[in-house]
Amino acid sequence: MKDWNLEKAKELYGLSTWGNGYFDVNEKGNVIVAPYGPQNEHVDLLELTEDLQERGIRCPMLIRFPDIIKERIRLINTCFQKAMESMDYKGTYQGVYPIKVNQQKHLIDEVVRVGNEFHLGLECGSKPELLVVLAKTEDPQALILCNGFKDQEYIETAILSRKLGKNTIVVVERLEELDLIIKACKKFDAKPKIGLRAKLQSKASGRWVDSGGARSKFGLTTSEIFRAFEILKKENIVDCLDLIHFHIGSQIPNIKTIKNSLKEGAQVYSELCRLGANPTYLDVGGGLGVDYDGSSSTDSSVNYSVQEYANDVVSIIQGVCEEKSVRTPNIVTEAGRALVAHHSLLIFDVLGLNKVEKVDAPPAVDKNEHKVLLELKYIYETLDVQNVNEYFHDLMDLHENSLQLFTFGLLSLAEKAKIEQYFWSIATRMLDLTRGEDDHVDLYEELKILLSDTYFCNFSVFQSLPDSWAVGHMFPVIPIHRLNEKPEQEATLVDLTCDSDGKIAKFIDVETGEAQNTLSVHPFIKDKPYYLGVFLVGAYQEILGDLHNLFGDTDAVHVSINEQGYTVDDVVEGDTVGEVLSYVQYNLEELVQQVRRAAEGSILEGQMTKAEARTLMRYYQEGLAGYTYLEEPEA
Ligand SMILES: *Cc1c(COP(=O)(O)O)cnc(C)c1O
Numbered sequence: 341m342k343d344w345n346l347e348k349a350k351e352l353y354g355l356s357t358w359g360n361g362y363f364d365v366n367e368k369g370n371v372i373v374a375p376y377g378p379q380n381e382h383v384d385l386l387e388l389t390e391d392l393q394e395r396g397i398r399c400p401m402l403i404r405f406p407d408i409i410k411e412r413i414r415l416i417n418t419c420f421q422k423a424m425e426s427m428d429y430k431g432t433y434q435g436v437y438p439i440k441v442n443q444q445k446h447l448i449d450e451v452v453r454v455g456n457e458f459h460l461g462l463e464c465g466s467k468p469e470l471l472v473v474l475a476k477t478e479d480p481q482a483l484i485l486c487n488g489f490k491d492q493e494y495i496e497t498a499i500l501s502r503k504l505g506k507n508t509i510v511v512v513e514r515l516e517e518l519d520l521i522i523k524a525c526k527k528f529d530a531k532p533k534i535g536l537r538a539k540l541q542s543k544a545s546g547r548w549v550d551s552g553g554a555r556s557k558f559g560l561t562t563s564e565i566f567r568a569f570e571i572l573k574k575e576n577i578v579d580c581l582d583l584i585h586f587h588i589g590s591q592i593p594n595i596k597t598i599k600n601s602l603k604e605g606a607q608v609y610s611e612l613c614r615l616g617a618n619p620t621y622l623d624v625g626g627g628l629g630v631d632y633d634g635s636s637s638t639d640s641s642v643n644y645s646v647q648e649y650a651n652d653v654v655s656i657i658q659g660v661c662e663e664k665s666v667r668t669p670n671i672v673t674e675a676g677r678a679l680v681a682h683h684s685l686l687i688f689d690v691l692g693l694n695k696v697e698k699v700d701a702p703p704a705v706d707k708n709e710h711k712v713l714l715e716l717k718y719i720y721e722t723l724d725v726q727n728v729n730e731y732f733h734d735l736m737d738l739h740e741n742s743l744q745l746f747t748f749g750l751l752s753l754a755e756k757a758k759i760e761q762y763f764w765s766i767a768t769r770m771l772d773l774t775r776g777e778d779d780h781v782d783l784y785e786e787l788k789i790l791l792s793d794t795y796f797c798n799f800s801v802f803q804s805l806p807d808s809w810a811v812g813h814m815f816p817v818i819p820i821h822r823l824n825e826k827p828e829q830e831a832t833l834v835d836l837t838c839d840s841d842g843k844i845a846k847f848i849d850v851e852t853g854e855a856q857n858t859l860s861v862h863p864f865i866k867d868k869p870y871y872l873g874v875f876l877v878g879a880y881q882e883i884l885g886d887l888h889n890l891f892g893d894t895d896a897v898h899v900s901i902n903e904q905g906y907t908v909d910d911v912v913e914g915d916t917v918g919e920v921l922s923y924v925q926y927n928l929e930e931l932v933q934q935v936r937r938a939a940e941g942s943i944l945e946g947q948m949t950k951a952e953a954r955t956l957m958r959y960y961q962e963g964l965a966g967y968t969y970l971e972e973p974e975a
Pocket of ligand 1: 440487587590591625626627628675677678948
């Protein structure tokens with residue numbers, strides 16, 4: 341294929357943009373995962389997928405690469421170090437990972453392990469998260485930040501943890517929490533570290549903006565901050581105020597928004613300093629975005645790099661502090677998405693497809709047949725590049741009219757069938773005529789969608805890509821193999837659920853930066869596996885996923901990459917059918933009993949043989965122990 345090569349494949353699927361160097365293509369046409377860049381150790385994703393299947397891990401599968409987390413943590417830390425050195429910043433940088441982004445035990449273990457070197461801390465936003473964080477942090481320098489709405493128990497647990505030698509800071513989100521904190525201090529004779537979360541007026545842009553602005557759920561308004569400070573003074577514990585915090589939302593696409601909020605937040609910090617406070621930390625929250633589509637222009641993308649982000653954070657804080665002649669704080673970020681989004685990907689197989697009926701030669705029509713058919717025949721015979729636009733509209737009108745005629749009983753089923761065949765063969769010819777024609781770009785796109793296939797895929801959007809369904813977030817989706825072959829087919833992807841929303845119908849068009857409705861794929865070959873990968877799914881997707889249609893957690897594996905190739909470190913088996921059923925309160929024994937009783941009844945009535953009943957019971961019990969997704973039949 342002369343007009344196709346690996347470079348073209350990388351361009352088409354945007355690998356070189358959103359891939360960030362972590363993903364590339366090898367000469368076999370397979371995607372590779374390269375945490376340290378394609379020149380260093382990497383793994384062939386197709387080989388890995390097949391190898392994992394041999395070990396009994398099933399599609400759909402989530403593959404996590406802890407090496408990528410390590411690289412992300414290192415990246416953000418080096419960017420801040422560089423920024424601080426070049427600006428001669430007096431103060432340090434410390435990251436905190438908000439565990440709500442992905443709380444899976446194995447992932448938290450990794451984050452803590454590789455974050456140790458950088459004193460990376462953990463942030464919790466609820467009581468259950470607090471209990472995780474208290475157990476998992478070991479480094480006495482790493483911060484534990486307690487956010488979210490709090491009751492007395494939450495606050496007392498957090499304050500007592502200081503006596504375990506933990507570096508816990510309770511961040512006040514509502515003024516009432518300050519009273520609870522003061523009470524707890526008296527009760528335990530403790531000196532807590534207190535943070536104040538400011539509700540900024542600067543509003544974010546992008547998809548997740550409601551964490552900021554005057555009407556946001558969290559944080560203290562300017563007058564509340566002022567009141568809080570008065571209370572601290574009255575209680576004689578101003579020295580407990582250790583951190584000022586703000587967070588304006590997740591996945592901020594535009595650096596300008598970030599800069600505006602930083603200016604406002606740094607003013608809050610320095611004004612408090614001028615009032616006599618001396619907080620060690622200024623915590624600028626999360627929001628550091630991930631480039632999911634390579635466009636630098638949509639809400640799924642970013643128009644800045646991590647280095648640019650670090651430079652702006654450091655220089656703006658430094659600028660404001662110099663202006664106000666106050667001490668520069670140690671800087672804390674709560675980047676979550678930016679640390680873990682890249683590290684995991686979902687692999688699923690295509691089960692089959694629904695093709696529109698592409699008929700090369702339409703059926704014969706004689707002159708006594710229905711007028712609609714005669715008109716279609718005329719279009720078919722006189723269609724050319726000059727009239728294709730006009731004829732396209734005629735074709736769509738005729739198609740709609742034929743439906744009305746059929747509904748009123750004025751068309752026979754045979755006539756309707758012929759009309760359908762004409763419709764698809766004309767549309768197919770129109771697609772051929774407009775391909776590569778500059779004057780017909782829009783029409784070509786419309787036809788491509790009209791004639792696209794539907795690929796049935798072995799996964800659930802609701803379980804594995806909830807943000808794709810809920811907020812139209814775009815994730816890169818690409819075939820993980822056959823990339824040396826030109827993908828000439830357009831397809832939409834539908835999942836296993838019986839829900840019309842269970843699909844991916846928005847893909848990245850790297851050239852225009854806009855969403856398109858279909859994905860370029862390779863022809864599906866029966867009995868040959870065709871694997872698609874959804875990338876950058878490490879943040880938020882796992883925990884937001886739900887059990888729609890009772891599709892449960894997928895199998896998940898941790899793969900680390902080394903000089904010998906790779907090792908499979910952890911396997912977390914997905915939900916069994918039985919587990920999923922017990923989540924919705926079914927008692928498995930009772931279910932088995934009920935079916936067994938029905939089978940016994942059928943044996944008595946002579947409807948079923950004993951052998952059939954035995955087979956049915958075996959399937960039933962194996963089904964309960966099995967995967968919720970479709971499985972290959974046992975050989
Ligand atoms: C969710 C959240 C974060 C993480 O935001 P990202 O955009 O994932 O970096 C940080 N801080 C707070 C307070 C949050 O609620």
